[in-house]
Amino acid sequence: MARFIVIAVALVAAMGGFIYGFDSGIVATTLGHDSFKLYFYGSAMSNTALSGAIVSVYNAGQACGGLTSGFVADKFSRRYAMSVMAFITIVGATLQTAAVHVAMMILGRFIAGVACGSLLSLVPIYLAETALPNNRGFMVGLHGMMIAVGFGTANWVGYAGSHAVGDVQWRVPLAMQLPIPLLMMAGCVFIPFSPRWLVQQDRVEEAKDVLVRLHGQEELASHELAQIRSQLNLENNVGSASWSYALRQMFSKQYVRRTVTAAFIVIMGQLSGSSVIQNFQGIFYATVGFTGQTSLLVSGIYGMMGIIGQIFYLVVVADRWPRVRTLWTGSVVLSVMISICMALSAQFGSADSGNPAGARGAIAMIFLYSASYAIFFNAMIWVVPSELFPFFLRSKGLAFAVFCKATVGIVLSQITPIALENVGWRYYSLFIATNMTAAIIYFFFLPETSGKSLEEIAELFGDVVAPASDEKLGAGTEGLHVERLSHDNKKSEV
Incomplete structure (x- = not known):
């Protein structure tokens, strides 16, 4: 029963992942509709600057949302913050659906980006804080799964829109951003803090009641609650610290390694090449002769590969493979996939290459890349960062990582159309280099966090960790005290 409750709660929260996946994916098919290009770009039906702006402003919104989500999550709770951000995505989606000029479309994308940037950090934190150590990879992995499902759904919705006539081709698909946020807002009424x-x-x-409901055993809940209270006491109860204080702590000698590690892992979600392929896949397909409805159909298949890979992650990888091994081997696999795709694109990467089989081979490698990314990274880039920080920095640290991801996304979304136009298949070499660099860093510098409680992980970074206790706690807040000397010792070690 407890297991069912945990999964039900996780699925409600993971709707935030679906929202992000759908909102991110729908722009790729929207930009591919001729009716959309005619409406916003005029008879030329092409405007590289505006296409880049529509994509990059979404990343700019994510950066703003990422910076604010940590404060909101700590002050008003993860649960209320998720509900509010779901509402904000509705506002953004409404503006996009009703857009009558490009400025309205850009504003709608920015507002949706703010909410999705917040959800990217809020959902993994909430899932990590409600899961047991031995299934945290699976639970936070549901966030990645829903991102993949959202993205795949967006591709097929966009393809379905291509069979309509006129503005309906893109307005109805954009309107499909509305139902899941409404459902998530309703679901947030029933999930616990x-x-x-x-x-x-x-x-x-209340915390003990929640733990009993989620994990099903009062003794286990008491044990976990004791450790949580002990660790929060050691951290000097600064969970509602201001952003200025949090920033000083994140870049202090004690926590800077965790901050840089979390930001690097999340940034690699962009520098792996996934976001570039996702947002500009229509350009990739056009270079090998796939355009119009065929291009949108290929996009739909591409999205399904991510879902297949994510299912493989949940069934085979989550909480079974060590985190470090998953990340470094995945980086090597992606680098190999992109290398093969680059070679095929160089040889057959044009509609008049005379070898359609070679062109289809390049597309097949993109499909395999999508599945591989889902297996190794789609969930893992959220699992590990959500584990690294102590409570008082967790929401703000992951929010900072999302801000860094979005900033890199802005740069990539601006330079990618230009790079593809000027250097073509050679642009792949950037992502070959970044993935191989990441593999080396993961192998030599990333500590293994699987199977440990969120409180125990701090010990990997040299923190003083409160000992677990089997003591049953009373009703008052004074049930367990930790000597302040322990906290002082921690300070003196920095």
Whole structure:
């Protein structure tokens, strides 16, 4: 019963992943509709600057949303923050659907980006804080799964829109961004607060009730609650610290390694090449002769490959493969996939190459790349960063990582159309280099976090960790005290 409840709660929260996946994916098919290009670009039906702006402003919104989500999550709770951000995506989607000029479309994409940037950090944190150590990879992996499902759904919705006539081709697909946020807002009424957030608010009995409901055993809940309270006490109860204080701490000697590691892992979601292929796949397909409805159909198949890969992750990889091994081997696999795709594109990467089989081979490698990314990274880039920080920095640290990801995304979305136009298949070499560099860094510098509680992971980075206790706690907030000397010792070690 407890297992069912945990999964049900996780699926409600993971709708935030679907929202991000759908909102990110729908722009690729939208930009591919001739009716959209005619409406916003005029008779030329092409405007590289505006296409880049529509994509990059979404990343700019993510950067803003990422910076604010940490404060909102700590002050108002992860649960309320997720609900509010779901509502904001509705506002953004409404503006996009009703857009009568490009400025309205860009504003709608920006607002949706703000909400999705927040959800990218809020959902993994909430899932990590409500899961047991031995299934945290699976639970946070549901976030990645829903991103893949959202993206795949967006591709097929866009393809379906291509069979309509006129503005309906892109307005109805954009309107399909509305139902899931509404459903998520309703679901957030029924899910519990994060037990760690409740403890930080001195709502200890509520936290214990939540842990009993989620994990099904009162003894286990008492044990976990004792460790949570002990660790929060060691952290000097600064969970509601201001952004200025959090930034100083994130880049202090004690926490800077965790901050840089989390930001690097999330940034690699962009520098792996996935976002470039996702947002500009229509350009890739056009270079090998696939245009119009055929291009949109290929996009739909591409999205399905991500879902297949994500299912493989949940069934085979999650909480079974070590985190470090998953990341470094995945980086090597992606580098190999892109290398093969680059070679095929160089040889057959044009509609008049005289070898359609070679062109289809390049597309097949993009499909395999999509499945491989889902297996190794789609979930893992959120699992590991959500584990690295102590409570008082967790939401703000992951928010900073999302900000860095979005900033890199802005740069890539601006330079990619230009790069593809000027250097073509050679642009792939950038992502070959970044993936191989990431593999080396993961192998030599990333500590293994699988199977440990969020409190125990701090010990990997040299923090003083509160000992677990089997003591049953009373109703009051004074049930367990940790000597302040332990906290002082921690400070002196920095």
